Amino acid sequence: EAQVTQNPRYLITVTGKKLTVTCSQNMNHEYMSWYRQDPGLGLRQIYYSMNVEVTDKGDVPEGYKVSRKEKRNFPLILESPSPNQTSLYFCASSQGLAGVSDTQYFGPGTRLTVL
Amino acid sequence: AQKITQTQPGMFVQEKEAVTLDCTYDTSDPSYGLFWYKQPSSGEMIFLIYQGSYDQQNATEGRYSLNFQKARKSANLVISASQLGDSAMYFCAMREYGSEKLVFGKGTKLTVNP
Numbered sequence: 001e002a003q004v005t006q007n008p009r010y011l012i013t014v015t016g017k018k019l020t021v022t023c024s025q026n027m028n029h030e031y032m033s034w035y036r037q038d039p040g041l042g043l044r045q046i047y048y049s050m051n052v053e054v055t056d057k058g059d060v061p062e063g064y065k066v067s068r069k070e071k072r073n074f075p076l077i078l079e080s081p082s083p084n085q086t087s088l089y090f091c092a093s094s095q096g097l098a099g100v101s102d103t104q105y106f107g108p109g110t111r112l113t114v115l
Numbered sequence: 116a117q118k119i120t121q122t123q124p125g126m127f128v129q130e131k132e133a134v135t136l137d138c139t140y141d142t143s144d145p146s147y148g149l150f151w152y153k154q155p156s157s158g159e160m161i162f163l164i165y166q167g168s169y170d171q172q173n174a175t176e177g178r179y180s181l182n183f184q185k186a187r188k189s190a191n192l193v194i195s196a197s198q199l200g201d202s203a204m205y206f207c208a209m210r211e212y213g214s215e216k217l218v219f220g221k222g223t224k225l226t227v228n229p
Contacts, residue, residue: 103165
C-alpha cells in the first residue's frame with residue numbers, strides 16, 4: 001500500500017530533551033515536507049526537501065532540523081524542544097513534478113507535547 | 116504573496132443535502148493549483164480534489180466538485196449528498212508555479228447532522 005508513515009504517533013517529552021520524529025514514504029517520491037498544525041493557524045511548513053541531500057526552510061523552521069540522506073526518509077529533529085513546539089506534526093510527500101499539479105500526500109500525524 | 120482565506124469557521128448540513136465550503140485566494144501568479152484536503156477527527160489529512168488555474172472545466176471527484184471562479188479568485192468545494200462520515204475539517208490550499216510551498220487556509224469544520 002502506498003503510504004507515508006510517521007513515528008511515533010504520540011510523544012510526550014520534557015523541555016530540552018532531543019527527539020526525532022521519523023517519516024518514511026514508499027512511493028519513490030522526490031519531494032518531502034514537514035508541517036505543523038496549530039489551532040486557528042492551519043498548517044504551516046517547517047522544512048521541505050526536493051531530493052536527497054537537498055533541503056530548504058519553510059515558514060517556521062526555527063528550532064527544527066531535518067536531513068534527507070535517503071530518498072524514502074525525512075526525519076524531523078528537535079534538538080532542544082520547548083513548550084511552544086507542542087503541536088500536531090505532519091510529514092508529506094509528492095512526486096516532485098514541475099508545475100502546480102504536484103499533489104502532496106500526508107502521513108497520519110505525530111502529536112507532540114513538550115512539558 | 117500567496118494567501119488562502121476560508122471565512123466559515125464552522126458549517127452545518129443535514130444528511131443527504133449538498134453543502135458548499137468557501138475558499139478565496141490571493142495571488143498575482145497566473146499559474147497556480149488549488150487543493151482541498153479533509154481532516155477527520157482521527158487527524159489524518161486526506162487529499163480530495165485538485166483544480167489548476169488553466170483548467171477549462173471545474174474539477175469533480177465523486178461527490179466532490181470544485182466551483183472555480185477565476186475572476187473572483189474563489190475555489191469553493193461542493194459536497195453533494197452529504198454523509199455522516201463527511202463531518203470533518205476541510206482545508207483549502209494553493210501552490211503557485213515555481214514555488215515549492217503549499218499554503219493552507221485555516222479550515223472549515225463541517226458537521227453533518229442526521
